[in-house]
Amino acid sequence: MGNPAADTEKEECELLESLRRGRPAAGQDPVKRAQIIEGARRVFIDKGFEAASMNDITREAGVSKGTIYVYFANKEELFEALIEEERGTIFKNMYDVLDHFDHLRETLVKFGMVLSAKITSAKVILAQRTVIGASERIPELGSRFYERGPKRGHDKVVIFLREAAERGLLEIEDVELAAYQFTELCLSGLFRQCIFAYRTKAPTQAEIEHVVRSGVTVFLKAYGTDKLAAEEQAAQST
Amino acid sequence: MGNPAADTEKEECELLESLRRGRPAAGQDPVKRAQIIEGARRVFIDKGFEAASMNDITREAGVSKGTIYVYFANKEELFEALIEEERGTIFKNMYDVLDHFDHLRETLVKFGMVLSAKITSAKVILAQRTVIGASERIPELGSRFYERGPKRGHDKVVIFLREAAERGLLEIEDVELAAYQFTELCLSGLFRQCIFAYRTKAPTQAEIEHVVRSGVTVFLKAYGTDKLAAEEQAAQST
DNA sequence: AATAATTCGAACCACTCGGTTCGATTTCCC
DNA sequence: GGGAAATCGAACCGAGTGGTTCGAATTATT
Structure with missing residues (x-):
């Protein structure tokens, strides 16, 4: 909230900028994020971490592979995000x-x-x-x-x-x-x-x-x- | 022991024949079997079923891939044999x-x-x-x-x-x-x-x-x- | 309608997967 | 030492791996 320190953090800066423009920044749309995680849930939960493939998740989430990699750096990070949500x-x-x-x-x-x-x-x-x-x-x-x-x-x-x-x-x-x-x-x-x-x-x-x-x-x-x-x-x- | 019904079962027949010859039948040497399972244990236990590869096991057991497939029909059967032994x-x-x-x-x-x-x-x-x-x-x-x-x-x-x-x-x-x-x-x-x-x-x-x-x-x-x-x-x- | 940015989708990379095959080699019994 | 059999090891198969790239398509704001 108007915190000047925020400007020093790039991510937050981008986020604020996108809010100013009335559009979410890349990899920041919570709906898309939820959609990806929902696909990931189905695949990870019934195949396990190793057996699950990113292509499966792509298919299940109805989201392109490129987009997933905009939201999550890699498979492990996506998995961790999912587990964190499940836990919640x-x-x-x-x-x-x-x-x-x-x-x-x-x-x-x-x-x-x-x-x-x-x-x-x-x-x-x-x-x-x-x-x-x-x-x-x-x-x-x-x-x-x-x-x-x-x-x-x-x-x-x-x-x-x-x-x-x-x-x-x-x-x-x-x-x-x-x-x-x-x-x-x-x-x-x-x-x-x-x-x-x-x-x-x-x-x-x-x-x-x-x-x-x-x-x-x-x-x-x-x-x-x-x-x-x-x-x-x-x-x-x- | 001398059961004539045994002749009808191929595996048992082969086993008996090998004993007659003083040599274990293919895929019947308990030492080799144990060696394979020992390699499988190291790999499966620390990587899990999916992440473990048959090549890893080959390497770890010091046994060729072909030989493993003489003893176990596939990865799953090998894994089950290992778990059975562990359980014991x-x-x-x-x-x-x-x-x-x-x-x-x-x-x-x-x-x-x-x-x-x-x-x-x-x-x-x-x-x-x-x-x-x-x-x-x-x-x-x-x-x-x-x-x-x-x-x-x-x-x-x-x-x-x-x-x-x-x-x-x-x-x-x-x-x-x-x-x-x-x-x-x-x-x-x-x-x-x-x-x-x-x-x-x-x-x-x-x-x-x-x-x-x-x-x-x-x-x-x-x-x-x-x-x-x-x-x-x-x-x-x- | 023009603009700016995200999302898509396909292709690419080098590599590994499980499974199978088969000739060469080694082993061991007779 | 001859011979039979198990073991080895390498190659092959088609498919799939995670990760990355980039131009085309879509989206929503102006």
Whole structure:
């Protein structure tokens, strides 16, 4: 916004200039960019990084090869942009359930189900497989995906559990570890089976609820305080 | 052995004939086969299925291309043979700890540590990444890997838990699910971090012990009976 | 309608791919 | 040492690789 320092950065200068002209600068049209990424998604996700070819993407996106190379320097950069976008949509709003809780157990169940359903959905499993497969050659990609996806979610769980502990509902020595345990309990068996294609279809909602409710029960038996037990007792008798 | 039906099967016939001659039939020398697979391992594991080329394997194995095609019909079959072998070595003896138990908690800890250490070791993570990445194109591969690896181990855990329940040490409604929960608790966070390359190095033995001990504690708080508590109390006071 | 810029699409580069073939060479048994 | 058989190694196949270039076509603003 009128920042004189912007003039020193070439890209930003070009962008501003194009805005002045009422036209996007080369490689800056977000619609075209999205179109390319959409094509890239279809190809990368179902072929993997190596097997996917730029020509496939050209075909799928309905955009010429030259144009793609205006928007992305190379195949790897295009792939990274795609994964970054996927990560964003996957984890968006996933943790909202944790923001306001009333009933601890039900909040955990609700959150666990959202998490478990998302992580094991066909679409997300495909994306994760692609990332894991590519992590062999581009470790930073997997690392960044984890850091900005699952890791951030984990941090939110930690905060939530800490708050519950402060309210005297939980008693946890190692909250970091407990957060991981909770997540894993919600996924018990499901993630592993899905990622290895042992399950060909995503688990049903009923299956997920069964796993999550059991997981939450285990978790609360291990970390729940007498106060929590009393509250649940009171709630049940009403 | 002397089965006349064998003559109807060409391969077996050739094999018998070669044995009669004291020489392995073409594509039947186990040493050469192992040599090829060893080369294939190095290439496949660090490049993934797609990026690996048969020429790379030829080079790495020190075996001519023609010979490889005598032993394996194509790239995919070679890859499957490699994964099958990897699976065997990974899961071999992993579950021996469960065969004789005395002290429940310590048996679980010991087993959990073996499991967790194995699954998160650098070598095994690489192999799993390769399998997961290839599961996109060859779903049966991942499915078979899971079925004959993790699944079999899971079954052994189920048997173990059932036995402990019969002894009155555990009380479990859904043993299948509990077995998954136990496994996941032993890996809390570790597997996910390793497979996504967020951790670049395998967890230390101390880290693993911390995670496993905590996991076992959670598990036993959820499923342990009064009898178990009494036994542990008694053992501690001696 | 004139203008300016992006997008298209085809061609080009040197190289590699998986798979196959086949004669030369080496190996080992008798 | 003779002879049978496995192994080698190089060449060949058509297709495709990522990346780059550039004139033609399209687009939207003036």
